Amino acid sequence: MSVRVCCVCQRPLEEGARSIGRRLYCDEHYAKVTRGRGHLWQSGWALVAALVGFVLLVVGIDSFAQPTLEGRSLVVAGVVLSLVPAVLWLVFFYLQDRLEPEPKRYVAGIFVLGALLAGAVGIPLVNDLFQVREWLYESPLVHLVGGILVIGFIQEFLKYAAVRYTLFDSAEFDERIDGIIYGTAAGLGYATMLNIHYVVSNAGVDLSVGVIRMVITSLAQASFAGIVGYFLAQDKFEGKPVWWMPCGLALAAVLNGLFIFVRDLAMVRGLEFNPWNGLIVATLIALIILAALFWLMRRANQATLAEA
Numbered sequence: 001m002s003v004r005v006c007c008v009c010q011r012p013l014e015e016g017a018r019s020i021g022r023r024l025y026c027d028e029h030y031a032k033v034t035r036g037r038g039h040l041w042q043s044g045w046a047l048v049a050a051l052v053g054f055v056l057l058v059v060g061i062d063s064f065a066q067p068t069l070e071g072r073s074l075v076v077a078g079v080v081l082s083l084v085p086a087v088l089w090l091v092f093f094y095l096q097d098r099l100e101p102e103p104k105r106y107v108a109g110i111f112v113l114g115a116l117l118a119g120a121v122g123i124p125l126v127n128d129l130f131q132v133r134e135w136l137y138e139s140p141l142v143h144l145v146g147g148i149l150v151i152g153f154i155q156e157f158l159k160y161a162a163v164r165y166t167l168f169d170s171a172e173f174d175e176r177i178d179g180i181i182y183g184t185a186a187g188l189g190y191a192t193m194l195n196i197h198y199v200v201s202n203a204g205v206d207l208s209v210g211v212i213r214m215v216i217t218s219l220a221q222a223s224f225a226g227i228v229g230y231f232l233a234q235d236k237f238e239g240k241p242v243w244w245m246p247c248g249l250a251l252a253a254v255l256n257g258l259f260i261f262v263r264d265l266a267m268v269r270g271l272e273f274n275p276w277n278g279l280i281v282a283t284l285i286a287l288i289i290l291a292a293l294f295w296l297m298r299r300a301n302q303a304t305l306a307e308a
């Protein structure tokens, strides 16, 4: 006979303890899991708006002041711009977090881990081992399938690993929304490293085009990581079947690959290059995913509360 313990804190439970799906809870953690965290969602919407505002600001400065940056200063400017999406996210997170505090060093730690995994594993795998750039644009089918099976799966698996093999089993992961918080942190860390790599490997980038690409990457990586985080949280708190997490990863990878395909189609038409189209696609994707996650999370919390 198995011992009955709370799935968050592992404390032994009395007969008749509360449960969600197949998981058992102590009273304290049962109450915590379903917290709705309205402020967090508001800061999600505000962040998407702020990222678009950041693009407009940099493009505005670039076209009016026309700064002439070269060599090292262009690289430094690019790297500084790469960090802005993550800083904006942190600012919004800290602002809402005064109301409902979350252990910030864990959030920052997952962000750094996401960046390290991108730099040490993800980017070398995609660029060097699979040499994606050599073959991805051969045909529309290759573009789509390669985007899903190689880029999508590698990126989403690493963001998953950043959360799954660190905080997932700890008591710091004790609310449904934590999956989305930590997932997004890993995704933004991943995006930040991709952006720094983009700047450094091109020895600096055109500021306007560069900042549009950076925000596209940040919005997309954070959104898909939010989906991974949602599946992680449901797996932890409801005890989903074995196929649940692979399905969640596959969904995120498919959306990631589809996004790459649509973004590239939207940005490049023949000889014409229009990065704004990519930004529109990424912003729409981020808003749709944010709304979907908000709805799913509210539905899960309401179902739990209704059962109680």
Ligand SMILES: [Zn+2]
Binding pocket: 006, 007, 008, 009, 010, 011, 025, 026, 027, 028, 029, 030
């Ligand atoms: Zn507990």
